[in-house]
Every structure is written in C-alpha cells, then in structure tokens.
Amino acid sequence: MSMLTSEDAVAQAMAEAKGPLVIRGGGTRTVGRPVVGEVLDVSGLSGVTLYEPGALTLVAQAGTPVAEIESALAAENQRLAFEPYDLTGVLGTSGASTIGGVIATNASGPRRIMAGAARDFALGVRFVDGTGQVIKNGGRVMKNVTGYDLVKLMSGSWGTLGVLTEVSLKVLPSVEAETTLVIDGLAADQAVLAMSRALGSPFEVSGAAWVAGQVWLRLEGFEGSVAYRASQLKTLLAAFGDIAEMQVDWRTVRDAMPLHGADAVWRISVKPSDGPAVIAALPKGTDTLMDWGGGLVWAGHSGGDIAATHSAVQAAVAAMGGHATLIKGPDAVRSAVPVFQPEAPGVAALTASLRHRFDPNGILNPGLMAA
Structure with missing residues (x-):
C-alpha cells in the first residue's frame, strides 16, 4: 500500500480493508510477534500543526519524526521531558522514530522516574479505529474527563486498538x-x-x-x-x-547502547529492589544495565536457545510481579513465544474485550501482542 498522507485516507483504508493490516510509521520499533498483512504506512501524516511555547503545548501529526519535534522545541529552549528512547541501535533498524510510535508504545526514558512517562504528557489524541471511524479524545490542556481515558488507553497499545493520526503534547522548558x-x-x-x-x-x-x-x-x-x-x-x-x-x-x-549487537534483548520492569535479583536469575553471559533506580533492567544475550532463555526470563520476572518484553529476537522465536509478559486471566479478558470494541474485525496488527 502507498504512503497515506491524511486522516481521511487512513479512515478510508481502514473501512475498506479486507484483511490484516501492519501499521507502520517510521518502521523503527519492530517489536512483538511478526504480523503478516498489508502495510498501512502512515509516515506521510507529518508536521507540527500547532506549537504554543507560552502554553507549553504542541500538536503534531502522528507521522512527524521525533527529531523534527525536538528541533522545534530546542529553538524555544523547550523539550520532551519524558525522554523517548530510540530502538534503532538495538534492533538494527533504519528510518526516523515518529511521535505516533512513541505514544503508541509509551516509549519513556531515564527521566521517567522524575517527570513521568510519555502517556503523562499526551494531552489528546486523534485516531482511526478498526472500522474506519475517526475518534478524538482529550484536548490541549490537562483536565479531568469522563468515560474512557482514551489518551492513556492508546499509550502502550502498540497499534492494536487504533491508528494514531494526531497527538497533542505537554512540553517543558529545558534546563540551564x-x-x-x-x-x-x-x-x-x-x-x-x-x-x-x-x-x-x-x-x-x-x-x-x-x-x-x-x-x-x-x-x-x-x-x-x-x-x-x-x-x-x-x-x-x-x-x-x-x-x-x-x-x-x-x-x-x-537507548541501551551497551546491548547493541546482542542476538536477543529484553526490557524488564520490576520493583527497584528486585533489579539485582533479576540480574542474578539471568543466564551466564547476559549483559545488563539498570535504569529507573533498578526498576528497569535491560538485558542482552547472544547464542544458546533464545526461546528457552526467554521463557526462563519471563518466569523469573513473573515470580517477582514484574514483566519482561523481548525487544529483539529472531523472527522464528518471536513467532513462537509470548513476546510481552502474559497477562493474568482477568486482565487478558478485559484486554480482549477492549480490542473487540475498537477493532471488531481483528485487522489492526493482529497477534502482535498475543500471549
């Protein structure tokens, strides 16, 4: 499919889709189970449509490169406080990370411990659901809302609930x-x-x-x-x-630079006090680093049975009440294992219900987050 350049084009493509769609922005975050389907390229939805430095507010189309947004902010001595990470080095991908991909994956860096996550800075979103319906939620200021908080719901949904077309963000001043x-x-x-x-x-x-x-x-x-x-x-x-x-x-x-080149990379979230226990439970030869005071462990391993290692990692992390995501691994492994930590039955049922509500035909990145 050719690159789409407008929200209307995305809505039409979704409404007319006959089978699974692979949602693609910058193509830098190839995480999850490999999805087979027609590519829906939304990188053409690009550009900052509103920037009010005095109000600490920026609105951009979802395909806008993060670098473009950061450049516009830097000119006004402002920044994205949540410090989105870039996976191109870990995954060996090319292309430009987009703001839609950042919000869809809730990509948050080291400053999260103080400033908050990407989802905490998303004021509003526009997206197209699996039926081709355009939905808007939130706005350009922080406020309480009733019903679903779809801004938070879309953050971390990895394109399985809808295709983001526009994002409104709170930004903060840079530091001296x-x-x-x-x-x-x-x-x-x-x-x-x-x-x-x-x-x-x-x-x-x-x-x-x-x-x-x-x-x-x-x-x-x-x-x-x-x-x-x-x-x-x-x-x-x-x-x-x-x-x-x-x-x-x-x-x-x-960006977990010490792990670039590893065959498999995990991103593991646990209580900070459990960070050392996670590291001790990993196979010998695993390279690690900790962020968020020990609450985030990046682990990289090469050689051996990656599928077996992955199962052991998720089992050890589950015992600690955390979750481990296989950020990088061979396609054959990612097709056979639960890339994301399996959910508890009640949570899994709620997740399935939400996906059916927003994507009743099951066409949006189907299986990408499957257990």
Whole structure:
C-alpha cells in the first residue's frame, strides 16, 4: 500500500480493508510477534500543526519524526521531558522514530522516574479505529474527563486498538545546567542501595542508572541549584566510595547502547529492589544495565536457545510481579513465544474485550501482542 498522507485516507483504508493490516510509521520499533498483512504506512501524516511555547503545548501529526519535534522545541529552549528512547541501535533498524510510535508504545526514558512517562504528557489524541471511524479524545490542556481515558488507553497499545493520526503534547522548558555523579565499582545490589538513597533524598535526581559497574545520578536545573544538590549528594553517598562529577551521554542508558549487537534483548520492569535479583536469575553471559533506580533492567544475550532463555526470563520476572518484553529476537522465536509478559486471566479478558470494541474485525496488527 502507498504512503497515506491524511486522516481521511487512513479512515478510508481502514473501512475498506479486507484483511490484516501492519501499521507502520517510521518502521523503527519492530517489536512483538511478526504480523503478516498489508502495510498501512502512515509516515506521510507529518508536521507540527500547532506549537504554543507560552502554553507549553504542541500538536503534531502522528507521522512527524521525533527529531523534527525536538528541533522545534530546542529553538524555544523547550523539550520532551519524558525522554523517548530510540530502538534503532538495538534492533538494527533504519528510518526516523515518529511521535505516533512513541505514544503508541509509551516509549519513556531515564527521566521517567522524575517527570513521568510519555502517556503523562499526551494531552489528546486523534485516531482511526478498526472500522474506519475517526475518534478524538482529550484536548490541549490537562483536565479531568469522563468515560474512557482514551489518551492513556492508546499509550502502550502498540497499534492494536487504533491508528494514531494526531497527538497533542505537554512540553517543558529545558534546563540551564546538568551534571552526573558517577560512583565506580559497585555490584548490582550496592548500586540499588545507592540509587535508592539518592532518589529518596530531597535533591531531585532526574536519572539513576547502573552501567558497566558504575552508578550514574543525574541532576538538572539552575546552575546554582545543581551545584548545591551535587555537593549534598556527595556527602550523603560518601559511604559508597569515591564520587566523580562528570558530563556523560545519557543516550547510553536511554537507548541501551551497551546491548547493541546482542542476538536477543529484553526490557524488564520490576520493583527497584528486585533489579539485582533479576540480574542474578539471568543466564551466564547476559549483559545488563539498570535504569529507573533498578526498576528497569535491560538485558542482552547472544547464542544458546533464545526461546528457552526467554521463557526462563519471563518466569523469573513473573515470580517477582514484574514483566519482561523481548525487544529483539529472531523472527522464528518471536513467532513462537509470548513476546510481552502474559497477562493474568482477568486482565487478558478485559484486554480482549477492549480490542473487540475498537477493532471488531481483528485487522489492526493482529497477534502482535498475543500471549
């Protein structure tokens, strides 16, 4: 199918669809079970349609590249506070990540621990459901709504409930200064203790990660405030070892750069205190890093029986009340295993009911999130 360039064209294509559709924006997030169907390319729905810096509000068509939005915001000294991650390095994909893909997958980076997730900054959405009906929910300001909060529902639905055509976002000012405190030589359990102490302090840590045996603690804000908070944190965390103050590239954590090239990559969410236990349960030779103070574990593994490893990972994570997603793996494996953590029966029934409501013909990325 050719690239679609308008919401009306998307609605018509959905209404006339005779079989499964593979929803594609920038094509950078090839996660989930492989879907066989006709490609619905919505990358042509591109462009910022409204930007009011004074109101901290931006509206863009769903196919707009994230880089284009970030460039427009930077010109006004503003930013996407939720720091969306980019999977092109992990997956080896090309193309440009789009804002529709970010919201559809709720792609949130290291700053989530302080600022919130992508869904928390989505003020409104327009989308086309599986019957070709155009639906609008939310608006351009934060407010309470009645009925379904479809903005939140669409965030993390991976294109299985509808095709996003427009997104309204809350944006925030950029910061004057940034620094990172680095503590070297900590094992996973000690790293979580250090990160927990920092995050539990009043010093507003905006990133807390463990990378290659180092704890990274990011501080952002006005220059004087950053300097004061850094000094106070150094005193608070002195028992964990020498603390260096440096400028580091947080994309290393955001985009799981140490795992680029691994045969299989998992994104695992658990209670921060369970991060070290997850790492200990992974097969020998697995490379890991922790974000969100230990609540997010990225794991990469090469060789061996990836399907068996995946089953073991999900079983271990389920016992801790968390969930593990196979972000990268061979197509044969992704076709045979539950890529996303299997849901509890009650939740699975609710999910199926919602999908039937919004996609009664089962044409939107069918099977992509199947257990």
